[in-house]
Amino acid sequence: MAEPAKNLKNAKTAITPTREENFPEWYQNVIKAADMAENAPVRGCMIIKPYGFSVWENIQKHFDRMIKAEEVQNAYFPLLIPLSYIAREAEHIEGFAKECAVVTHHRLSKNEKGELAADPASILTEPMIIRPTSETIIGESMHNWVQSYRDLPLKLNQWCNVMRWEMRPRVFLRTTEFLWQEGHNAFATAEEADRDARRMLEVYRDFIENYLAVPVIAGSKTPEERFPGAIETYTVEAFMQDGKALQSATSHNLGQTFAKSSDIKYLDKDGTQKLAWTTSWGMSTRTIGGLIMVHGDDDGMIMPPRVAPHQVAILPFVKDDADKANILEFCEKIQKELRSKDISVQTDKSDARSSDKMWAAIKKGVPVRLEVGAREIAEGQLTLTRRDLGKDGKVKVPVAECAAKIAAALEQMQKDLLANARKRLQSQITDVKSLKDVRDYFAAEKQGGLKLDYSLVKGSEEFAAIKQEYAVTTRCLPFEDNGQKVIVAKAY
C-alpha cells in the first residue's frame, strides 16, 4: 500500500524520498526532476532527454580531445556483426551469448492472421547480432589494414551504441541499448599493448576525476571479473553515496586472443610474420548515472561545472511588469559577457515565479545561479549562489567583476566536488584482516567497500559463500597495493 501523495511544496527537500530513505527511488526521481532521461516504451531502453544528452555531449567533447592527444583516430564500424565473426573467439562468445540481440530476417509481411511479422521467406542465410562490443568486427578490419610493422601501432575509436540484453535494466546504469566509446588498439609487442592498456586507464582516471569530479580506485580485475577474452582487465571503480561500487570504465589487455581469431599479423623487420597484440577500452553513458549518485543531494542533481549542460542559470526576478524589459535587457548583457568568456549560460525567460525558477535550477543542478532583479540593477551587484553551497553561500558580486568571479566560483566548485567526494570515498573503504571481518561487515548490512589481502580471497570457499550470500564481488586489485590487496563491495 503506497503512501498518499506528498505535497512537494511542503516537503523539506525537493526530492522525495531522500537518499537516506530509499536510494534507488531517490536516484530515479533525481533523473526525473532534472529532466535528464526517461524509460522508453521499448523494454530496457531509455530516452535521453536534451538536458541529459547535453552531459553526454560534454563528456564526448572533452574525452574525445583527450584520446586524440593519445594519437587515437575515430572511425565507424557496422552495427550488425555476422554471427560467424563473433563465433571465432570461444571465450568471448561464451561471455556475451546470453545477452545478444539477433537479427534473422530482412523483411516484414502479413501472416495468415493478417498481422505484420518477419517474412519466413526473408530469413538470412547467416544471422547477424547487434554489436554488444566490436572487437570481432574491428579485428576483421585490422586483419586487412595491418600488413607491416610500419602499420603499428594502430589506434582506433568509435562513438556508438551497443546492445546487451540485460536482465534488470536501470536508467543510465544498465540499459539494453547504451551509448559509449570503444577504443581498439593494436601493437607489435606484448609490452606495448600492456603499457597502452594501462595508459588508457590512466586517461580514464584523469577524465573521470578531473571532469566528472568522481574519485576512483584504479586497479586490475580479478580473473573471474575479466572481460571475456582478455588476459588482463584494468578498471576504475567509483563508490556511490550508498556505498555500492560502480565500474566506471575499463581497459583490457587482450593479449593475442583477438589477433589470433581475426588473424591480425604483420611482417616484422626481421622478415617474419608475427601476431599483433591488441587492447580495447570503453566508457559508457553509465558514467552519467555515477555522476548523479556521487554528487546529487536531496534537492536533486549537482552538475560538475566542466560537464554541466550550462554552468550558469540567470534568473530574472520580475516583481513589477514595468521593470521586465529593463531586467531582461540587463540579463541579456550579462549573458553575452559570460558567453564571450566561454562560460555556458541559460537565462530563464519564462514568466514563472521567482521561487519556481530557482527550484528548477536547483533540481537540474546548475552549478551557479545568478539572481537578477530590480534590486541588483539598482545596486550594480549580482546575487550569486553555488549549487553545492546552497542559500547560505549566497554572495554579492559587482557587475563589472561578475565574469571573473563566476569563472573562479566554477573552478572552485569543480575542485570542491572532487575533494568532498574523495573524502567520502576514503571513509567508505575499510581495511579488514580476515574473511570473518568481511562476513560480519556485510551481515551487519554496512554499506561500503572492504580492503583485505588478496591471498585470503583467492580460491577461498568461505569467500565464495560470502559472495553468494551477500551479493558482493571483488571490485579490483588496486594499483597502489601492487596487487596484494583486493577491494570487495556490492556493485551496480
Place this chain on the structure above:
RNA sequence: CGGAGUGUAGCUCAGCCUGGUAGAGUGCUUGCUUCGGGAGCAAGAGGCCGCGGGUUCGAGUCCCGCCACUCCGACCA
C-alpha cells in the same frame, strides 16, 4: 530466469475486501492578488480504471488468461 509487488486523470495515488452515476492531491488552463528558498482565492479542462474473456440486470470492484512495468536476486559498461 527465480522471488515480491504494481497497472485508475500529465504525475503520485485512493476506491476493489462487501458489485450500483469515476475520486483526491498535485500539475495544467483562465482571472485577480502575490513574487528574493516551493503563495492564496475562484472558476475550468482533463479517464476504453493495462489487454482479452467469463459471471451478473449491472464489473474499476468477483473469476480465468495474457501483457507491461517496478523492486530484490542471478547477469553486466
